[in-house]
Amino acid sequence: xxxxxxxxxxxxxxxxxxxxxxxxxxxxxxxxxxxxxxxxxxxxxxxxxxxxxxxxxxxxxxxxxxxxxxxxxxxxxxxxxxxxxxxxxxxxxxxxxxxxxxxxxxxxxxxxxxxxxxxxxxxxxxxxxxxxxxxxxxxxxxxxxxxxxxxxxxxxxxxxxxxxxxxxxxxxxxxxxxxxxxxxxxxxxxxxxxxxxxxxxxxxxxxxxxxxxxxxxxxxxxxxxxxxxxxxxxxxxxxxxxxxxxxxxxxxxxxxxxxxxxxxxxxxxxxxxxx
Amino acid sequence: xxxxxxxxxxxxxxxxxxxxxxxxxxxxxxxxxxxxxxxxxxxxxxxxxxxxxxxxxxxxxxxxxxxxxxxxxxxxxxxxxxxxxxxxxxxxxxxxxxxxxxxxxxxxxxxxxxxxxxxxxxxxxxxxxxxxxxxxxxxxxxxxxxxxxxxxxxxxxxxxxxxxxxxxxxxxxxxxxxxxxxxxxxxxxxxxxxxxxxxxxxxxxxxxxxxxxxxxxxxxxxxxxxxxxxxxxxxxxxxxxxxxxxxxxxxxxxxxxxxxxxxxxxxxxxxxxxx
Numbered sequence: 001x002x003x004x005x006x007x008x009x010x011x012x013x014x015x016x017x018x019x020x021x022x023x024x025x026x027x028x029x030x031x032x033x034x035x036x037x038x039x040x041x042x043x044x045x046x047x048x049x050x051x052x053x054x055x056x057x058x059x060x061x062x063x064x065x066x067x068x069x070x071x072x073x074x075x076x077x078x079x080x081x082x083x084x085x086x087x088x089x090x091x092x093x094x095x096x097x098x099x100x101x102x103x104x105x106x107x108x109x110x111x112x113x114x115x116x117x118x119x120x121x122x123x124x125x126x127x128x129x130x131x132x133x134x135x136x137x138x139x140x141x142x143x144x145x146x147x148x149x150x151x152x153x154x155x156x157x158x159x160x161x162x163x164x165x166x167x168x169x170x171x172x173x174x175x176x177x178x179x180x181x182x183x184x185x186x187x188x189x190x191x192x193x194x195x196x197x198x199x200x201x202x203x204x205x206x207x208x209x210x211x212x213x214x215x216x217x218x219x220x221x222x223x224x225x226x227x228x229x230x231x232x233x234x235x236x237x238x239x240x241x242x243x244x245x246x247x248x249x250x251x252x253x254x255x256x257x258x259x260x261x262x263x264x265x266x267x268x269x270x271x272x273x274x275x
Numbered sequence: 276x277x278x279x280x281x282x283x284x285x286x287x288x289x290x291x292x293x294x295x296x297x298x299x300x301x302x303x304x305x306x307x308x309x310x311x312x313x314x315x316x317x318x319x320x321x322x323x324x325x326x327x328x329x330x331x332x333x334x335x336x337x338x339x340x341x342x343x344x345x346x347x348x349x350x351x352x353x354x355x356x357x358x359x360x361x362x363x364x365x366x367x368x369x370x371x372x373x374x375x376x377x378x379x380x381x382x383x384x385x386x387x388x389x390x391x392x393x394x395x396x397x398x399x400x401x402x403x404x405x406x407x408x409x410x411x412x413x414x415x416x417x418x419x420x421x422x423x424x425x426x427x428x429x430x431x432x433x434x435x436x437x438x439x440x441x442x443x444x445x446x447x448x449x450x451x452x453x454x455x456x457x458x459x460x461x462x463x464x465x466x467x468x469x470x471x472x473x474x475x476x477x478x479x480x481x482x483x484x485x486x487x488x489x490x491x492x493x494x495x496x497x498x499x500x501x502x503x504x505x506x507x508x509x510x511x512x513x514x515x516x517x518x519x520x521x522x523x524x525x526x527x528x529x530x531x532x533x534x535x536x537x538x539x540x541x542x543x544x545x546x547x548x549x550x
Contacts, residue, residue: 022374062375097486127424154402157403
Protein backbone atom coordinates (compact mmCIF):
# COMPACT_ATOMS: atom_id res chain seq x y z
CA UNK A 1 0.00 0.00 0.00
CA UNK A 2 1.33 3.47 -0.91
CA UNK A 3 1.40 6.65 1.17
CA UNK A 4 -1.39 8.08 -0.97
CA UNK A 5 -3.53 4.94 -0.80
CA UNK A 6 -3.25 4.93 2.97
CA UNK A 7 -4.29 8.58 3.16
CA UNK A 8 -7.21 7.85 0.83
CA UNK A 9 -8.45 5.14 3.21
CA UNK A 10 -8.07 7.47 6.18
CA UNK A 11 -9.98 10.26 4.46
CA UNK A 12 -12.77 7.99 3.26
CA UNK A 13 -13.35 6.26 6.59
CA UNK A 14 -12.45 9.19 8.84
CA UNK A 15 -10.25 7.09 11.04
CA UNK A 16 -6.55 6.52 11.62
CA UNK A 17 -7.06 3.68 14.02
CA UNK A 18 -4.81 0.64 13.95
CA UNK A 19 -6.13 -2.36 15.87
CA UNK A 20 -3.37 -4.30 17.60
CA UNK A 21 -3.92 -8.04 17.47
CA UNK A 22 -2.06 -8.91 20.70
CA UNK A 23 -4.00 -12.13 20.95
CA UNK A 24 -3.04 -14.13 24.03
CA UNK A 25 -4.64 -17.56 24.15
CA UNK A 26 -4.72 -17.23 27.95
CA UNK A 27 -6.92 -14.15 27.74
CA UNK A 28 -9.49 -14.85 25.03
CA UNK A 29 -13.10 -15.75 25.90
CA UNK A 30 -13.30 -19.34 27.10
CA UNK A 31 -16.05 -20.36 24.67
CA UNK A 32 -13.50 -20.02 21.84
CA UNK A 33 -11.16 -22.61 23.28
CA UNK A 34 -13.21 -25.42 21.75
CA UNK A 35 -12.44 -24.12 18.24
CA UNK A 36 -9.76 -25.83 16.15
CA UNK A 37 -7.74 -22.61 16.10
CA UNK A 38 -9.02 -20.38 18.92
CA UNK A 39 -6.56 -17.55 18.22
CA UNK A 40 -7.54 -17.30 14.56
CA UNK A 41 -11.25 -17.55 15.43
CA UNK A 42 -10.84 -14.70 17.91
CA UNK A 43 -8.96 -12.56 15.38
CA UNK A 44 -11.48 -13.30 12.65
CA UNK A 45 -14.37 -12.08 14.78
CA UNK A 46 -12.38 -9.03 15.93
CA UNK A 47 -11.55 -8.16 12.31
CA UNK A 48 -15.17 -8.59 11.18
CA UNK A 49 -16.30 -6.35 14.03
CA UNK A 50 -13.76 -3.55 13.68
CA UNK A 51 -12.83 -3.32 9.98
CA UNK A 52 -15.29 -0.47 9.38
CA UNK A 53 -13.61 1.71 11.96
CA UNK A 54 -9.90 1.17 11.40
CA UNK A 55 -7.44 1.40 8.52
CA UNK A 56 -4.78 -0.95 9.82
CA UNK A 57 -4.15 -4.16 11.77
CA UNK A 58 -1.01 -4.88 13.72
CA UNK A 59 -0.45 -8.46 14.86
CA UNK A 60 2.09 -8.45 17.67
CA UNK A 61 4.37 -11.28 16.62
CA UNK A 62 5.42 -12.22 20.18
CA UNK A 63 1.93 -13.48 20.92
CA UNK A 64 2.00 -15.91 17.99
CA UNK A 65 5.59 -17.07 18.43
CA UNK A 66 4.84 -17.88 22.05
CA UNK A 67 2.71 -20.75 20.75
CA UNK A 68 5.41 -22.14 18.47
CA UNK A 69 4.56 -23.56 15.03
CA UNK A 70 0.84 -23.52 15.82
CA UNK A 71 0.97 -19.81 16.54
CA UNK A 72 2.72 -19.19 13.28
CA UNK A 73 -0.16 -20.90 11.47
CA UNK A 74 -2.70 -18.73 13.30
CA UNK A 75 -0.72 -15.67 12.26
CA UNK A 76 -0.70 -16.67 8.62
CA UNK A 77 -4.45 -17.33 8.57
CA UNK A 78 -5.07 -14.02 10.33
CA UNK A 79 -2.99 -12.08 7.85
CA UNK A 80 -4.79 -13.70 4.92
CA UNK A 81 -8.14 -12.76 6.46
CA UNK A 82 -7.36 -9.05 6.81
CA UNK A 83 -9.01 -7.13 3.93
CA UNK A 84 -6.67 -5.68 1.29
CA UNK A 85 -8.02 -2.23 2.16
CA UNK A 86 -6.21 -2.38 5.50
CA UNK A 87 -2.51 -1.63 6.03
CA UNK A 88 -0.85 -4.57 7.78
CA UNK A 89 1.98 -4.23 10.29
CA UNK A 90 4.13 -7.07 11.60
CA UNK A 91 4.99 -5.72 15.02
CA UNK A 92 8.20 -7.69 15.36
CA UNK A 93 10.87 -5.12 16.35
CA UNK A 94 13.54 -7.04 14.48
CA UNK A 95 17.04 -5.88 13.54
CA UNK A 96 20.28 -7.80 13.03
CA UNK A 97 23.39 -7.78 10.84
CA UNK A 98 22.69 -7.41 7.13
CA UNK A 99 22.38 -11.01 6.02
CA UNK A 100 20.17 -11.87 9.01
CA UNK A 101 17.94 -8.83 8.55
CA UNK A 102 17.60 -10.05 4.98
CA UNK A 103 16.12 -13.26 6.36
CA UNK A 104 13.75 -11.36 8.65
CA UNK A 105 12.66 -9.37 5.61
CA UNK A 106 12.05 -12.65 3.79
CA UNK A 107 9.99 -13.78 6.79
CA UNK A 108 7.53 -10.90 6.71
CA UNK A 109 7.57 -9.88 3.04
CA UNK A 110 8.09 -13.03 0.97
CA UNK A 111 5.03 -15.30 1.03
CA UNK A 112 6.77 -17.92 -1.12
CA UNK A 113 9.16 -18.48 1.77
CA UNK A 114 7.19 -17.95 4.98
CA UNK A 115 3.58 -17.70 3.87
CA UNK A 116 3.43 -14.10 5.15
CA UNK A 117 2.98 -10.95 3.09
CA UNK A 118 2.80 -7.93 5.40
CA UNK A 119 2.84 -4.31 4.20
CA UNK A 120 5.34 -3.31 6.89
CA UNK A 121 7.45 -4.44 9.81
CA UNK A 122 8.63 -2.66 12.94
CA UNK A 123 12.44 -2.54 13.23
CA UNK A 124 14.76 -1.62 16.12
CA UNK A 125 17.49 0.88 15.15
CA UNK A 126 20.28 -0.06 17.59
CA UNK A 127 22.38 -1.96 15.03
CA UNK A 128 22.27 0.83 12.45
CA UNK A 129 21.96 1.21 8.69
CA UNK A 130 22.79 -2.28 7.44
CA UNK A 131 20.32 -3.81 9.90
CA UNK A 132 17.49 -1.73 8.42
CA UNK A 133 18.23 -1.44 4.71
CA UNK A 134 17.57 -5.12 3.82
CA UNK A 135 13.90 -4.54 4.70
CA UNK A 136 13.77 -1.68 2.20
CA UNK A 137 14.84 -3.90 -0.67
CA UNK A 138 11.30 -5.22 -1.05
CA UNK A 139 9.30 -2.95 -3.32
CA UNK A 140 6.25 -1.23 -1.85
CA UNK A 141 7.04 -2.52 1.64
CA UNK A 142 7.57 -0.28 4.64
CA UNK A 143 9.94 -0.10 7.60
CA UNK A 144 8.50 1.31 10.81
CA UNK A 145 11.53 2.27 12.87
CA UNK A 146 11.46 2.60 16.66
CA UNK A 147 12.13 6.19 17.66
CA UNK A 148 10.60 7.10 21.03
CA UNK A 149 8.63 4.23 22.54
CA UNK A 150 5.74 4.35 24.99
CA UNK A 151 7.25 2.39 27.88
CA UNK A 152 9.01 3.55 31.05
CA UNK A 153 12.35 2.14 29.88
CA UNK A 154 12.30 4.48 26.88
CA UNK A 155 14.14 7.00 29.06
CA UNK A 156 17.07 4.63 29.74
CA UNK A 157 18.68 5.13 26.35
CA UNK A 158 16.35 6.88 23.88
CA UNK A 159 16.49 10.15 25.81
CA UNK A 160 20.22 10.17 26.48
CA UNK A 161 21.81 13.38 25.25
CA UNK A 162 23.95 12.88 22.16
CA UNK A 163 25.66 16.08 21.08
CA UNK A 164 22.87 18.67 21.01
CA UNK A 165 19.89 16.34 20.88
CA UNK A 166 18.65 13.07 22.28
CA UNK A 167 19.36 9.62 20.88
CA UNK A 168 15.87 9.20 19.46
CA UNK A 169 16.22 12.48 17.55
CA UNK A 170 19.48 11.18 16.08
CA UNK A 171 17.59 8.06 15.00
CA UNK A 172 15.03 10.26 13.23
CA UNK A 173 17.74 12.33 11.55
CA UNK A 174 20.19 9.62 10.50
CA UNK A 175 17.56 7.15 9.28
CA UNK A 176 16.20 9.67 6.78
CA UNK A 177 19.25 8.86 4.68
CA UNK A 178 17.91 5.32 4.24
CA UNK A 179 14.39 6.04 2.97
CA UNK A 180 11.83 8.79 2.68
CA UNK A 181 8.28 9.24 3.95
CA UNK A 182 7.00 6.96 1.21
CA UNK A 183 8.74 3.87 2.67
CA UNK A 184 9.53 4.66 6.31
CA UNK A 185 7.40 5.38 9.36
CA UNK A 186 8.43 5.88 12.99
CA UNK A 187 7.14 4.52 16.27
CA UNK A 188 6.43 7.30 18.74
CA UNK A 189 4.53 6.38 21.88
CA UNK A 190 1.30 8.20 22.76
CA UNK A 191 2.66 8.65 26.26
CA UNK A 192 5.23 11.03 24.74
CA UNK A 193 2.70 13.62 23.51
CA UNK A 194 4.75 16.68 24.58
CA UNK A 195 7.52 15.60 22.20
CA UNK A 196 5.34 15.48 19.10
CA UNK A 197 5.86 19.13 18.14
CA UNK A 198 9.62 18.70 18.17
CA UNK A 199 9.37 15.43 16.28
CA UNK A 200 7.29 17.10 13.57
CA UNK A 201 10.08 19.62 12.96
CA UNK A 202 12.42 16.69 12.15
CA UNK A 203 9.99 14.45 10.24
CA UNK A 204 7.17 16.70 9.01
CA UNK A 205 5.82 14.33 6.35
CA UNK A 206 6.27 10.83 7.78
CA UNK A 207 3.55 8.67 9.21
CA UNK A 208 4.03 7.97 12.90
CA UNK A 209 2.78 4.71 14.38
CA UNK A 210 1.55 5.66 17.81
CA UNK A 211 0.99 2.91 20.38
CA UNK A 212 0.12 3.58 23.99
CA UNK A 213 -3.42 4.98 23.75
CA UNK A 214 -5.79 2.98 25.92
CA UNK A 215 -4.23 0.49 28.36
CA UNK A 216 -0.99 2.47 28.51
CA UNK A 217 -2.69 5.82 29.19
CA UNK A 218 -1.74 8.03 26.23
CA UNK A 219 -4.05 10.93 25.29
CA UNK A 220 -5.55 10.75 21.78
CA UNK A 221 -6.49 14.42 21.58
CA UNK A 222 -2.99 15.61 22.47
CA UNK A 223 -1.36 13.15 20.09
CA UNK A 224 -3.64 14.31 17.27
CA UNK A 225 -3.21 18.01 17.99
CA UNK A 226 0.58 17.90 18.11
CA UNK A 227 1.24 14.99 15.76
CA UNK A 228 -1.08 15.37 12.76
CA UNK A 229 0.08 16.72 9.41
CA UNK A 230 -1.69 17.52 6.14
CA UNK A 231 -1.90 13.80 5.22
CA UNK A 232 -2.96 12.81 8.72
CA UNK A 233 0.48 11.26 9.29
CA UNK A 234 -0.72 9.19 12.21
CA UNK A 235 -1.67 5.58 12.75
CA UNK A 236 -2.81 5.36 16.34
CA UNK A 237 -2.82 1.85 17.72
CA UNK A 238 -5.05 0.43 20.42
CA UNK A 239 -4.76 -3.23 21.32
CA UNK A 240 -5.96 -4.46 24.69
CA UNK A 241 -8.60 -1.74 25.18
CA UNK A 242 -10.35 -2.92 22.01
CA UNK A 243 -9.74 -6.64 21.69
CA UNK A 244 -10.38 -7.35 25.37
CA UNK A 245 -13.23 -4.81 25.77
CA UNK A 246 -15.47 -7.78 26.49
CA UNK A 247 -14.78 -11.31 27.57
CA UNK A 248 -18.08 -13.12 26.91
CA UNK A 249 -20.04 -14.39 23.91
CA UNK A 250 -20.45 -10.74 22.83
CA UNK A 251 -16.73 -9.86 22.94
CA UNK A 252 -16.64 -8.81 19.30
CA UNK A 253 -19.65 -6.51 19.79
CA UNK A 254 -17.84 -4.85 22.67
CA UNK A 255 -14.71 -4.51 20.53
CA UNK A 256 -16.80 -2.93 17.76
CA UNK A 257 -18.32 -0.41 20.19
CA UNK A 258 -14.87 0.52 21.48
CA UNK A 259 -13.44 0.89 17.97
CA UNK A 260 -16.48 2.97 16.93
CA UNK A 261 -15.98 5.29 19.91
CA UNK A 262 -12.37 5.91 18.93
CA UNK A 263 -13.29 6.37 15.27
CA UNK A 264 -15.84 9.03 16.22
CA UNK A 265 -13.25 10.90 18.22
CA UNK A 266 -10.75 10.58 15.34
CA UNK A 267 -13.26 12.00 12.85
CA UNK A 268 -13.40 15.15 14.96
CA UNK A 269 -9.62 15.47 15.15
CA UNK A 270 -9.26 14.95 11.40
CA UNK A 271 -11.59 17.89 10.85
CA UNK A 272 -9.71 20.01 13.37
CA UNK A 273 -6.07 19.20 12.80
CA UNK A 274 -5.52 17.58 9.40
CA UNK A 275 -4.50 20.61 7.40
CA UNK B 276 23.21 -23.88 32.81
CA UNK B 277 25.08 -21.83 35.43
CA UNK B 278 28.16 -19.63 35.03
CA UNK B 279 30.25 -22.27 36.80
CA UNK B 280 28.85 -25.16 34.73
CA UNK B 281 29.65 -23.30 31.55
CA UNK B 282 33.22 -22.64 32.71
CA UNK B 283 33.57 -26.31 33.65
CA UNK B 284 32.61 -27.33 30.11
CA UNK B 285 35.05 -24.83 28.64
CA UNK B 286 37.90 -26.06 30.86
CA UNK B 287 37.23 -29.72 30.20
CA UNK B 288 36.96 -29.41 26.43
CA UNK B 289 39.44 -26.57 25.98
CA UNK B 290 37.14 -24.64 23.73
CA UNK B 291 34.88 -21.60 23.94
CA UNK B 292 33.45 -22.06 20.49
CA UNK B 293 29.79 -21.44 19.80
CA UNK B 294 28.53 -22.84 16.51
CA UNK B 295 25.96 -20.61 14.87
CA UNK B 296 23.16 -22.54 13.21
CA UNK B 297 22.31 -19.98 10.51
CA UNK B 298 20.78 -22.70 8.40
CA UNK B 299 19.44 -21.37 5.12
CA UNK B 300 17.51 -23.93 3.10
CA UNK B 301 18.77 -22.19 -0.04
CA UNK B 302 22.41 -22.91 0.92
CA UNK B 303 22.48 -26.44 2.30
CA UNK B 304 23.87 -29.34 0.23
CA UNK B 305 21.36 -30.36 -2.42
CA UNK B 306 21.34 -34.05 -1.47
CA UNK B 307 19.57 -33.10 1.77
CA UNK B 308 16.60 -31.55 -0.01
CA UNK B 309 15.00 -34.96 -0.44
CA UNK B 310 14.76 -35.39 3.36
CA UNK B 311 11.43 -34.78 5.10
CA UNK B 312 13.00 -31.92 7.07
CA UNK B 313 16.19 -30.86 5.29
CA UNK B 314 17.02 -28.08 7.74
CA UNK B 315 16.80 -30.38 10.75
CA UNK B 316 18.77 -33.10 8.96
CA UNK B 317 21.51 -30.57 8.15
CA UNK B 318 21.62 -29.32 11.75
CA UNK B 319 21.64 -32.86 13.16
CA UNK B 320 24.68 -33.77 11.11
CA UNK B 321 26.42 -30.50 11.95
CA UNK B 322 25.77 -31.05 15.67
CA UNK B 323 27.03 -34.65 15.54
CA UNK B 324 30.16 -33.47 13.74
CA UNK B 325 31.01 -30.46 15.92
CA UNK B 326 29.77 -31.24 19.45
CA UNK B 327 33.22 -32.37 20.61
CA UNK B 328 34.78 -29.03 19.74
CA UNK B 329 32.25 -26.50 20.94
CA UNK B 330 30.40 -25.65 24.15
CA UNK B 331 27.43 -23.83 22.68
CA UNK B 332 24.99 -23.72 19.77
CA UNK B 333 23.26 -20.60 18.56
CA UNK B 334 20.35 -21.04 16.17
CA UNK B 335 19.74 -17.76 14.39
CA UNK B 336 15.97 -17.45 14.67
CA UNK B 337 15.57 -15.43 11.45
CA UNK B 338 16.57 -18.43 9.37
CA UNK B 339 13.81 -20.59 10.86
CA UNK B 340 11.11 -17.93 10.89
CA UNK B 341 11.76 -17.28 7.21
CA UNK B 342 10.20 -20.69 6.56
CA UNK B 343 7.08 -20.03 8.61
CA UNK B 344 5.50 -22.78 10.74
CA UNK B 345 7.68 -25.43 9.10
CA UNK B 346 10.82 -23.58 10.13
CA UNK B 347 9.57 -23.34 13.68
CA UNK B 348 9.22 -27.13 13.76
CA UNK B 349 12.78 -27.55 12.47
CA UNK B 350 13.97 -25.20 15.20
CA UNK B 351 12.22 -27.16 17.92
CA UNK B 352 13.64 -30.48 16.73
CA UNK B 353 17.11 -28.94 16.47
CA UNK B 354 16.96 -27.58 20.00
CA UNK B 355 15.82 -30.94 21.35
CA UNK B 356 18.73 -32.62 19.58
CA UNK B 357 21.44 -30.40 21.11
CA UNK B 358 23.12 -32.24 24.01
CA UNK B 359 22.40 -30.92 27.51
CA UNK B 360 26.14 -30.29 27.91
CA UNK B 361 25.92 -27.43 25.42
CA UNK B 362 24.72 -23.92 26.24
CA UNK B 363 21.90 -22.93 23.89
CA UNK B 364 21.35 -19.42 22.57
CA UNK B 365 18.25 -18.20 20.77
CA UNK B 366 19.75 -15.48 18.61
CA UNK B 367 16.58 -13.49 18.28
CA UNK B 368 17.50 -9.91 19.22
CA UNK B 369 14.07 -9.30 20.67
CA UNK B 370 12.93 -6.42 22.87
CA UNK B 371 9.55 -4.75 23.31
CA UNK B 372 7.38 -3.16 26.01
CA UNK B 373 7.11 -5.21 29.20
CA UNK B 374 4.05 -7.34 28.52
CA UNK B 375 5.26 -8.16 25.00
CA UNK B 376 8.80 -9.00 26.14
CA UNK B 377 7.08 -11.31 28.61
CA UNK B 378 5.59 -13.15 25.66
CA UNK B 379 8.96 -13.34 23.90
CA UNK B 380 10.39 -14.79 27.12
CA UNK B 381 7.57 -17.33 27.09
CA UNK B 382 8.51 -18.15 23.49
CA UNK B 383 12.09 -19.06 24.19
CA UNK B 384 11.98 -20.22 27.81
CA UNK B 385 8.61 -21.93 28.36
CA UNK B 386 8.38 -25.27 26.53
CA UNK B 387 4.80 -25.82 27.70
CA UNK B 388 3.84 -22.81 25.57
CA UNK B 389 6.11 -22.82 22.53
CA UNK B 390 7.92 -26.15 22.68
CA UNK B 391 11.24 -24.31 23.10
CA UNK B 392 13.53 -24.35 26.13
CA UNK B 393 16.66 -22.32 25.40
CA UNK B 394 19.28 -21.39 28.02
CA UNK B 395 19.46 -17.82 26.77
CA UNK B 396 18.19 -15.27 24.29
CA UNK B 397 19.81 -12.24 22.67
CA UNK B 398 17.97 -8.99 23.43
CA UNK B 399 18.24 -5.48 21.93
CA UNK B 400 18.60 -2.72 24.55
CA UNK B 401 17.00 0.25 22.75
CA UNK B 402 13.69 0.09 24.66
CA UNK B 403 15.37 -0.03 28.09
CA UNK B 404 14.87 -1.78 31.41
CA UNK B 405 11.29 -2.99 31.19
CA UNK B 406 11.96 -4.52 27.78
CA UNK B 407 14.76 -6.67 29.23
CA UNK B 408 13.67 -7.56 32.76
CA UNK B 409 10.80 -9.93 31.76
CA UNK B 410 13.41 -12.30 30.31
CA UNK B 411 15.17 -12.38 33.70
CA UNK B 412 12.07 -13.62 35.47
CA UNK B 413 12.76 -17.17 34.31
CA UNK B 414 15.10 -18.90 36.75
CA UNK B 415 18.46 -20.06 35.44
CA UNK B 416 17.87 -18.40 32.09
CA UNK B 417 20.18 -15.81 30.61
CA UNK B 418 19.84 -12.53 28.73
CA UNK B 419 22.56 -11.74 26.20
CA UNK B 420 22.28 -8.02 25.60
CA UNK B 421 23.53 -6.29 22.46
CA UNK B 422 26.35 -3.91 23.33
CA UNK B 423 28.75 -3.33 20.42
CA UNK B 424 27.86 -5.39 17.38
CA UNK B 425 30.09 -6.63 14.58
CA UNK B 426 28.45 -4.92 11.62
CA UNK B 427 29.26 -1.66 9.85
CA UNK B 428 26.08 0.00 11.09
CA UNK B 429 27.23 -0.42 14.68
CA UNK B 430 28.88 2.98 14.37
CA UNK B 431 25.59 4.73 13.48
CA UNK B 432 24.28 4.77 17.05
CA UNK B 433 26.30 2.49 19.35
CA UNK B 434 29.38 4.70 19.15
CA UNK B 435 27.61 8.04 19.52
CA UNK B 436 29.07 10.04 22.38
CA UNK B 437 26.78 10.25 25.39
CA UNK B 438 28.22 12.41 28.13
CA UNK B 439 31.79 11.10 28.60
CA UNK B 440 31.39 7.71 26.96
CA UNK B 441 29.72 6.05 24.01
CA UNK B 442 26.19 4.68 23.90
CA UNK B 443 27.31 1.06 24.04
CA UNK B 444 29.31 1.80 27.22
CA UNK B 445 26.16 3.30 28.74
CA UNK B 446 24.34 0.09 27.84
CA UNK B 447 27.01 -1.92 29.68
CA UNK B 448 26.85 0.36 32.71
CA UNK B 449 23.10 0.83 33.07
CA UNK B 450 22.17 -2.79 32.39
CA UNK B 451 24.29 -4.01 35.28
CA UNK B 452 21.51 -2.75 37.53
CA UNK B 453 19.23 -5.40 36.03
CA UNK B 454 21.31 -8.55 36.53
CA UNK B 455 24.83 -9.69 37.33
CA UNK B 456 27.37 -11.84 35.52
CA UNK B 457 25.48 -14.97 36.57
CA UNK B 458 22.43 -14.10 34.40
CA UNK B 459 23.59 -11.58 31.80
CA UNK B 460 26.09 -11.68 28.95
CA UNK B 461 26.85 -9.08 26.30
CA UNK B 462 27.27 -9.23 22.54
CA UNK B 463 30.53 -7.65 21.43
CA UNK B 464 31.57 -8.18 17.84
CA UNK B 465 34.97 -9.71 17.05
CA UNK B 466 35.51 -6.91 14.57
CA UNK B 467 35.71 -4.57 17.58
CA UNK B 468 38.85 -6.14 19.12
CA UNK B 469 40.54 -2.83 20.05
CA UNK B 470 37.59 -2.05 22.34
CA UNK B 471 37.83 -5.22 24.42
CA UNK B 472 40.28 -3.79 26.97
CA UNK B 473 37.99 -0.88 27.72
CA UNK B 474 34.97 -3.17 27.84
CA UNK B 475 36.71 -5.39 30.39
CA UNK B 476 37.14 -2.41 32.72
CA UNK B 477 33.34 -2.00 32.74
CA UNK B 478 32.31 -5.68 32.79
CA UNK B 479 35.30 -7.65 34.11
CA UNK B 480 33.40 -10.82 35.02
CA UNK B 481 30.70 -11.18 32.40
CA UNK B 482 30.72 -13.59 29.53
CA UNK B 483 30.84 -11.90 26.15
CA UNK B 484 29.22 -13.51 23.15
CA UNK B 485 31.51 -12.65 20.26
CA UNK B 486 30.23 -13.05 16.71
CA UNK B 487 32.16 -11.92 13.67
CA UNK B 488 35.08 -14.36 13.60
CA UNK B 489 35.27 -16.13 10.24
CA UNK B 490 33.04 -14.78 7.47
CA UNK B 491 32.98 -11.30 9.03
CA UNK B 492 36.76 -11.08 9.45
CA UNK B 493 37.31 -10.73 13.22
CA UNK B 494 40.64 -11.91 14.69
CA UNK B 495 40.39 -14.72 17.26
CA UNK B 496 43.82 -14.15 18.78
CA UNK B 497 43.16 -10.46 19.43
CA UNK B 498 39.70 -11.12 20.82
CA UNK B 499 41.12 -13.74 23.18
CA UNK B 500 44.09 -11.65 24.28
CA UNK B 501 42.04 -8.56 25.10
CA UNK B 502 38.75 -10.19 26.04
CA UNK B 503 39.51 -13.22 28.17
CA UNK B 504 39.14 -13.22 31.97
CA UNK B 505 39.87 -15.77 34.68
CA UNK B 506 36.74 -17.78 33.82
CA UNK B 507 37.39 -17.48 30.10
CA UNK B 508 34.47 -15.06 29.81
CA UNK B 509 34.14 -15.56 26.06
CA UNK B 510 31.86 -17.50 23.79
CA UNK B 511 33.18 -16.95 20.29
CA UNK B 512 30.69 -17.71 17.57
CA UNK B 513 31.40 -18.90 14.06
CA UNK B 514 28.49 -19.69 11.76
CA UNK B 515 28.99 -19.68 8.02
CA UNK B 516 32.71 -20.56 8.11
CA UNK B 517 31.86 -23.83 9.88
CA UNK B 518 28.44 -24.92 8.68
CA UNK B 519 29.12 -24.10 5.04
CA UNK B 520 32.78 -25.24 5.07
CA UNK B 521 31.73 -27.92 2.60
CA UNK B 522 28.79 -28.26 0.28
CA UNK B 523 28.87 -31.91 -0.77
CA UNK B 524 28.08 -35.29 0.77
CA UNK B 525 31.01 -34.70 3.17
CA UNK B 526 29.81 -31.30 4.41
CA UNK B 527 29.71 -32.40 8.05
CA UNK B 528 33.26 -33.74 7.85
CA UNK B 529 34.39 -30.36 6.55
CA UNK B 530 32.50 -28.64 9.34
CA UNK B 531 34.16 -30.91 11.89
CA UNK B 532 37.61 -30.11 10.50
CA UNK B 533 36.90 -26.39 10.67
CA UNK B 534 35.55 -26.61 14.24
CA UNK B 535 38.58 -28.72 15.26
CA UNK B 536 40.94 -26.12 13.82
CA UNK B 537 39.29 -23.37 15.85
CA UNK B 538 39.24 -25.54 19.00
CA UNK B 539 42.98 -26.17 18.69
CA UNK B 540 43.63 -22.45 18.43
CA UNK B 541 41.35 -21.81 21.40
CA UNK B 542 43.17 -24.39 23.54
CA UNK B 543 46.34 -22.36 23.05
CA UNK B 544 44.66 -19.09 23.99
CA UNK B 545 43.09 -20.62 27.10
CA UNK B 546 46.56 -21.61 28.26
CA UNK B 547 47.95 -18.19 27.48
CA UNK B 548 45.24 -15.78 28.54
CA UNK B 549 42.76 -17.44 30.91
CA UNK B 550 44.16 -16.33 34.21
